[in-house]
Amino acid sequence: MKLDNPSRSGRAPERRPGSGLLKIPALVGMLVLLSLALYGCGGSGQNSGQSSGNADADSGSTSQNASKNASNSEGTSGGMEATEATKSMGGTSEATSRSAGESPGGEEGGGDKPEAVKGLYVPGTAAGGQKMAGILQTAEETEVNALVVDVKEAGHTTYPSEVPLAREIGATTRQIPDLEKLVEKLEDRDIYTIARLSVFQDDVLPRERPDLAVLDSATGGPWRTYQGGTWANPYRESTWEYNAAIAKEAAEAGFDEIQLDYVRFPSDGPMNRLSYGEKTAPTQAAAIAGFLEHTQKELEPTGAELSADVFGLVGMNDRVGIGQIVSEMSPHLDVLSPMVYPSHYPAGAYGYGNPDAYPYEIVELAMDDFSKKARKANPEIEIRPWLQDFDYVSAYGPTQIEAQINAARDSGIRGWLLWNAAGEYTETVLGVGGQ
Numbered sequence: 001m002k003l004d005n006p007s008r009s010g011r012a013p014e015r016r017p018g019s020g021l022l023k024i025p026a027l028v029g030m031l032v033l034l035s036l037a038l039y040g041c042g043g044s045g046q047n048s049g050q051s052s053g054n055a056d057a058d059s060g061s062t063s064q065n066a067s068k069n070a071s072n073s074e075g076t077s078g079g080m081e082a083t084e085a086t087k088s089m090g091g092t093s094e095a096t097s098r099s100a101g102e103s104p105g106g107e108e109g110g111g112d113k114p115e116a117v118k119g120l121y122v123p124g125t126a127a128g129g130q131k132m133a134g135i136l137q138t139a140e141e142t143e144v145n146a147l148v149v150d151v152k153e154a155g156h157t158t159y160p161s162e163v164p165l166a167r168e169i170g171a172t173t174r175q176i177p178d179l180e181k182l183v184e185k186l187e188d189r190d191i192y193t194i195a196r197l198s199v200f201q202d203d204v205l206p207r208e209r210p211d212l213a214v215l216d217s218a219t220g221g222p223w224r225t226y227q228g229g230t231w232a233n234p235y236r237e238s239t240w241e242y243n244a245a246i247a248k249e250a251a252e253a254g255f256d257e258i259q260l261d262y263v264r265f266p267s268d269g270p271m272n273r274l275s276y277g278e279k280t281a282p283t284q285a286a287a288i289a290g291f292l293e294h295t296q297k298e299l300e301p302t303g304a305e306l307s308a309d310v311f312g313l314v315g316m317n318d319r320v321g322i323g324q325i326v327s328e329m330s331p332h333l334d335v336l337s338p339m340v341y342p343s344h345y346p347a348g349a350y351g352y353g354n355p356d357a358y359p360y361e362i363v364e365l366a367m368d369d370f371s372k373k374a375r376k377a378n379p380e381i382e383i384r385p386w387l388q389d390f391d392y393v394s395a396y397g398p399t400q401i402e403a404q405i406n407a408a409r410d411s412g413i414r415g416w417l418l419w420n421a422a423g424e425y426t427e428t429v430l431g432v433g434g435q
Helices: 026-037 044-054 064-068 131-143 164-168 179-187 237-252 282-300 328-332 359-377 400-408
Strands: 120-121 146-154 191-199 257-261 307-312 335-339 386-388 414-421
Touching: 044 307, 120 131, 146 179, 146 237, 164 237, 164 257, 179 191, 191 237, 191 414, 237 257, 237 282, 257 282, 257 335, 282 328, 307 328, 307 414, 328 335, 335 359, 335 386, 359 400, 400 414
Parallel strands: 120 146, 120 414, 146 191, 191 257, 257 307, 307 335, 386 414
Antiparallel strands: none
16 A cells, blocks of 8 residues: 555654754653563564564564564564564565575575565574464565574574584574574575574573673672563673674574674663673773674674664664664674664654654654664665564554555665564565565
């Protein structure tokens, strides 16, 4: 369906968006970060999403309604990072070209990269279970040409990793019994493969290796979010090496792209009790950039591309306090995936009292911000947003999802990723048969 209303979302703006950065009061900003951490893909409420449906979360067994109420890819996973199945053709999709574009290169990389990557998030439990057949059918019948598959979520690898530290601390699972076989299955269907790795939000490493954990100054043990999650210390190079080793292992299994989620500092919990010990970088942003640079170098021999999920708010404001500064991250990335879920923006964002009610406008303005910031630092970087396919503040159906896709396209952004924590999507907005 085409949205011809000048406001694109079918509503008149409450007031015209301003051109400057939103100045978010500290209290409002923290409330927004908390909601993102709760409801999560990029990526980016994943913990709560896993149990109630999100993208730092894995919830293949979650019901469809529950999953619609959860968000990502930090997309949230925590929430921000952190994240309905009907069938019929939406009217906004561009024709898909699975074979166009350049291969990521290298011996490990798969087939050619689509000119416009259009993907869906797939929890590890779904990727290794019966639900995968339905997801593959969706990709076969629509313009979807990419899948984002969990390889590490909440500290557990979704496959039997051979990384020594992962095995030592009991972080491996068999949700996906054979990672290489899964990748081959996807490549046989001309699907561009993206491995999603939740980095610093980790419920295993801090428990087993407190020396690599963010600590609680009051208890001396691992610091916990309000939901009970723990955090690996972004200042520890051993933490970098551990996650980079998992990323490289996924690339060597054949994934075309490695996507890092929860690549940030904590945002929800008793923040006044955070204890990092020795800080090995001058700023949080420098620590995050250092980790990205390290991972980028580790992946070079594989030819896999590197992407990262970031909070939507960091497009507006460099001072969100989680170490995600677009200009410092972008030089070390091939792809930036902002989690621009309209429901996760605070009242007043871009001049809208209720951003959730303006999916077109919010995504359009966010894409403009991210494009300017990222491409100034890295002119070659690809911007590929995480879009909302779940209910949170209000019900999100075909109209709202299509509005987001239209906004990205009208901003010159051809690719996109849809987030739903349970891997259940609104197919009416996906061009059937590549239309």
